[in-house]
Amino acid sequence: MTDVIRTFRLTKHYDTRRVVDCLNLQVQRGQVYGFLGRNGAGKSTTIKMLMGMVQPDSGEVELLGEKVSAMCPKTRERIAYIAEGHPLYNWMTIGEAVRFTRAFYSNWNHTLVEQILDHFELSRKQKLRRLSNGQRAQVSLALAVAPEPELLILDDPTLGLDTVVRRDFLESLIQIIHRKGRTILFSSHILGDVERVADRIGIMVDGVLRVDCPTDHFRESVKKLVLDFPGPAPEAVDCPGLVNSWNLGSQLELILVGYDEAQRTAVEALQPRSIEIIDLNLEEAFIEYTRGRKRSLPLFAMEESRHDQSIGDQGIA
Amino acid sequence: MQFQCDTTSRKPIYRQLIDQVRRGIARGQLQPGDRLPSVRQLSRDLVVNPNTVARAYTELEREGTLLTQQGRGVFVAEPGNDLTKKARRKQLSEKLDLLFVEAVHLGFSAGELLTMVQDRIGQFAFVTEEKDAP
Amino acid sequence: MIKALAIKELRESAGLMALASLGMVWALAGLMGVNPLRYLSGGYVAPDQSIAFVNDSFATWASVLVGGLAVALGLKQSAWERGRDTYYFLLWRPVSRRVVFGTKIIVGVFLVVALLAVAIGIYGWWASIPGKKPAPFEWSMTFSAWKLALALPLIYLGAFLSGLRPGRWFGTRLIPLAGVFVWVFFASAVPYIWLFIPMLVLGYFGVLVAISYFVETSDF
Structure with missing residues (x-):
């Protein structure tokens, strides 16, 4: 399969802080990639570097096989970008924004724009300034999809939208995905949305892409173990894939990535009275994973294989 | 549905x-x-x-x-019979055991459990009895 | 698409342009002796002894108003979009950055020069009407005003560069603008036109090179 997005050792510093650290990101054609991370983890800077809005200190970005730093305008027609907050010219009316944007493209699906505007009951005469966040997001999405791009890169498109409007936006996104061969990368803070929409997720922690695997795969590999001890619980356990642990008197709670035989042996060696293994939903798994001891987080980057549930722990960073 | x-x-x-x-x-x-x-x-x-x-x-x-x-x-699909009756019976007993464990832990008597099973059985679409059923 | 870009820039500059034009109308009215404030003061109105463009206050008014427009427009056209994140929208359109910023600058320079040219034209036409001024009017008298029209776009570009250049502190961001100001001031003080022109050309060249450098390399 071809990589539609590809970065090579992408690095960016702000002052002395390394915001993005040697990022190698690959997104294949047709994938819907959920890009996650806490605030300040480097998601936004990464997306801006993907779009050439921020210059990397070192490294390269390729979109649709072409270097972003020297991309010809023709290629940019095939890629849509929605920045955080859906920036548009507020003094324009919806009609003016459509006319302005249309002027740049050789391919423009007029019917699609009309459909979206009609569906959300947006009049062309309305000023963008007067729109709600949700309406603005819909206009911005309509402008982005009208040139029928192959690749869409959206920076937290549902930020600041209420539940109902967010659902509308996701519905539109699902419609876009129905078009075969379309690739989407989007960042989000709402894990439920990501689970619905994304095939694959990447999680950045402190500028490093720590997780890059199919969505279900991640949530299925992060497990919470509750160990019950007859006496006081041991302080800590040393086993590969440990993200975090809490000592609660006679109980020890562990967050593990990729629970397997080796880990089971290590845990059983502590001789607990009982072991309870708790599955987590995506949000819980994300929270437990990202608040772990950052420098020692186990990385996992899995190759695409839908029914392969084994976890390859690629070692400690 | x-x-x-x-x-x-x-x-x-x-x-x-x-x-x-x-x-x-x-x-x-x-x-x-x-x-x-x-x-x-x-x-x-x-x-x-x-x-x-x-x-x-x-x-x-x-x-x-x-x-x-x-x-x-x-x-x-039409209900398939890929597995032998014996294998299917084994699968079901395992599930039943789980149910029994739960019932014991929650403090139900065998009689109460049977009544509950009788009450709920009507809500499901069972196949009609097969000839080889014991 | 250049047309769309140009229309957008014109629309976004309309407010500042209207303000500057209003100021210019007021200033010209004063120069033509219809300043209402003079009557408000109620006193004695001195007879107009000045010669148009030569020793009246046209140059001062034009420098302040058109210079002010140049600075405001330059900053607005470059920095305003950064503050509203619309660069992320604009710069992803399938057109080169050179074209986007080139269009901005051409529109800006056009507006600055147009305001000054229209003012010179109107004032010159009025001064050429016999009896309006004590001295007869010759278009060659507008020479110094046209010199201003050559210099002010450079001020505009300096402001544009200041708004474009990333910088943490506002003071250091204004360095290019301040530098251009000093340069233009010196160039204007030089009495020889053969030196004035090359100095301006050098200024334009330097600022344009800097702008195209930052257009390609700065973080938006």
Whole structure:
């Protein structure tokens, strides 16, 4: 399969802080990639570097096989970008924004724009300034999809939208995905949305892409173990894939990535009275994973294989 | 039948869909030959990635619950008897044991459990008794 | 698409342009002796002894108003979009950055020069009407005003560069603008036109090179 997005050792510093650290990101054609991370983890800077809005200190970005730093305008027609907050010219009316944007493209699906505007009951005469966040997001999405791009890169498109409007936006996104061969990368803070929409997720922690695997795969590999001890619980356990642990008197709670035989042996060696293994939903798994001891987080980057549930722990960073 | 998906659940979405189809069949809401919504349709209705729906359907097809007819859609299959009665009996006893463990822990008597089983049995679509049943 | 870009820039500059034009109308009215404030003061109105463009206050007014427009427009056209994140929208359109910023600058320079040219034209036409001024009018008298029209776009570009250049502190961001100001001031003080022109050309060249450098390399 071809990589539609590809970065090579992408690095960016702000002052002395390394915001993005040697990022190698690959997104294949047709994938819907959920890009996650806490605030300040480097998601936004990464997306801006993907779009050439921020210059990397070192490294390269390729979109649709072409270097972003020297991309010809023709290629940019095939890629849509929605920045955080859906920036548009507020003094324009919806009609003016459509006319302005249309002027740049050789391919423009007029019917699609009309459909979206009609569906959300947006009049062309309305000023963008007067729109709600949700309406603005819909206009911005309509402008982005009208040139029928192959690749869409959206920076937290549902930020600041209420539940109902967010659902509308996701519905539109699902419609876009129905078009075969379309690739989407989007960042989000709402894990439920990501689970619905994304095939694959990447999680950045402190500028490093720590997780890059199919969505279900991640949530299925992060497990919470509750160990019950007859006496006081041991302080800590040393086993590969440990993200975090809490000592609660006679109980020890562990967050593990990729629970397997080796880990089971290590845990059983502590001789607990009982072991309870708790599955987590995506949000819980994300929270437990990202608040772990950052420098020692186990990385996992899995190759695409839908029914392969084994976890390859690629070692400690 | 109305499908649902819940992202706060600890069950992955494709699993939720599989369970719903199986429950629907068990309860008789879905009959063999019934047509299920297409991947596209269900993806749109539930607002989930079409690949997730496709994954659930594929898995159900693999276990023989669903049948895809090229160009016509996805249908509920005739109940298959791939496994021998003995193997199926073994599978079910394992599940039954789980139920018993739970009932004992929750402090129910055997009589109470039997009554509950009798009460609920009507809600499900069981096959008619086979000849070789003991 | 250049047309769309140009229209957008014109629309976004309309407010500042209207303000500057209003100021210019007021200043010209004063120069033509219809300043209402003079009557408000109620006192004695001195007879107009000045010669148009030569020893009246046209140059001062034009420098302040058109210079002010140049600075405001330059900053607005470059920095305003950064503050509203619309660069992310604009710069992803399938057109080169050179074209986007080139269009901005051409529109800006056009507006600055147009305001000054229209003012010179109107005032010159009025001064050429016999009896309006004590001295007869010759278009060659507008020479110093046209010199201003050559210099002010450089001020505009300096402001544009200041708004474009990333910088943490506002003071350091204004360095290019301040530098251009000093340069233009010196160039204007030089009495020889053969030196004035090359100095301006050098200024334009330097600022344009800097702008195209920052257009390609700065973080938006």
